[in-house]
Amino acid sequence: GAGVSQSPSNKVTEKGKDVELRCDPISGHTALYWYRQSLGQGLEFLIYFQGNSAPDKSGLPSDRFSAERTGGSVSTLTIQRTQQEDSAVYLCASSLVEGSYEQYFGPGTRLTVT
Amino acid sequence: AQTVTQSQPEMSVQEAETVTLSCTYDTSESDYYLFWYKQPPSRQMILVIRQEAYKQQNATENRFSVNFQKAAKSFSLKISDSQLGDAAMYFCAYRSLGAGSYQLTFGKGTKLSVIP
Numbered sequence: 001g002a003g004v005s006q007s008p009s010n011k012v013t014e015k016g017k018d019v020e021l022r023c024d025p026i027s028g029h030t031a032l033y034w035y036r037q038s039l040g041q042g043l044e045f046l047i048y049f050q051g052n053s054a055p056d057k058s059g060l061p062s063d064r065f066s067a068e069r070t071g072g073s074v075s076t077l078t079i080q081r082t083q084q085e086d087s088a089v090y091l092c093a094s095s096l097v098e099g100s101y102e103q104y105f106g107p108g109t110r111l112t113v114t
Numbered sequence: 115a116q117t118v119t120q121s122q123p124e125m126s127v128q129e130a131e132t133v134t135l136s137c138t139y140d141t142s143e144s145d146y147y148l149f150w151y152k153q154p155p156s157r158q159m160i161l162v163i164r165q166e167a168y169k170q171q172n173a174t175e176n177r178f179s180v181n182f183q184k185a186a187k188s189f190s191l192k193i194s195d196s197q198l199g200d201a202a203m204y205f206c207a208y209r210s211l212g213a214g215s216y217q218l219t220f221g222k223g224t225k226l227s228v229i230p
Contacts, residue, residue, distance in 0.1 A: 033217060042118070042205055042220035043159075059217070089157060095216075101147050101209065103218065105159035 002026065004106035006092050012112045013082055021077045021109045025094030032075050033103060034067060037089040046090075049075065082113045116141045116208050120221035127196045128229050134181075135191045135224045137206030145211045148182065149218070150191045153203040162204070165189065193226075201228045 005024045013019050025032050030051045035043040045059040049069040060066070064082075069075040079086055089110050093103040117140045127133035139148070150162040165173045165182050172180050177197075181190045193200055203225050207218040 031216065035218075035220075040222070042120075042222040043207075043218070045217040045219070048217055056217070091157070091159065093159070101164060102161055108157040110157075 004092055004094055004104050006090075006106040006109050008109060009107065010110045010112070012114060015084060015113055016081055018078065018080045019082055019111065021079075021090050021111070023075045023077070023092030023094075023106060025073065025075070025092070026104055027073075029094035029096050029104070030072065031095040031097060031100065031103075032069060033093040033095075034075070034077050035091045035093065036061075037091060037108070039088070043091060046077070079111075082111075084113050087111055087113045116143075116146075116210065116219045118206050118208050118219055118221040120206055120224050122224045123222070124225045124227070126227040126229055127193070127200075129196055129198060131196055132192060132194045133196055133226065135193075135204050135206075135226065137189045137191070137221055139187050139189065139206070139208050141187070141208065141210075143210060143212070147209040147211070148180075148189045149207040149209065150178070150180070150189075151205045151207060151220075152200075153205060153223070154201075159205070163191070196228050198228050198230065201226055 007022045033048040034046040037043045049055045064080045067077045089108040091108040093105045095103045119138045146167045148165045152160045163175045177194045179192045203223045205223045206221040
């Protein structure tokens with residue numbers, strides 16, 4: 001079946017602009033995670049959604065970052081007033097249920113802020 | 115909070131040889147999962163192997179095996195008979211079993227090169 005997909009694959013934006021990154025999880029997966037991978041760093045947790053429960057936003061680095069998940073499926077990560085330090089690869093993952101040990105990752109969106 | 119440390123930013127191995135990647139972690143929990151993920155240049159994170167902390171037996175998946183030392187909080191990955199396709203970034207990751215704590219905590223990765 002189809003895996004996790006993310007769009008766009010690459011995004012170049014000017015400092016101060018807003019960007020939206022999209023994630024389509026595997027069909028039927030109820031848990032969805034966003035991670036950020038900065039150059040030379042491991043993955044850093046940002047936010048996760050489980051079904052209709054309130055999302056865990058504890059990893060969001062600032063109030064410029066927000067995310068939503070519509071209809072329990074597609075998720076959008078929005079970064080407002082982008083800064084150069086926001087340049088990174090943003091990875092999305094989904095799992096069948098919240099406690100599933102395996103998270104399936106998408107190919108990521110590489111964001112470059114100039 | 116849990117932390118994961120990978121002390122080897124880069125490693126290399128000759129094709130067909132064996133290589134071991136190191137990982138240590140810090141936690142106060144007694145039950146948890148540990149993982150090794152592979153990230154090739156395509157950026158797709160691929161689960162290589164997992165270990166449940168309550169299991170004493172080390173996990174094995176074909177040419178990949180781990181050496182899990184719970185008391186020492188060490189979780190190394192051994193790759194046997196290395197192949198060119200094994201070249202990638204490898205990340206060690208920790209996951210709590212506590213409700214609402216299912217996100218992964220990653221190390222900074224080890225870049226593995228395979229020499230033909």
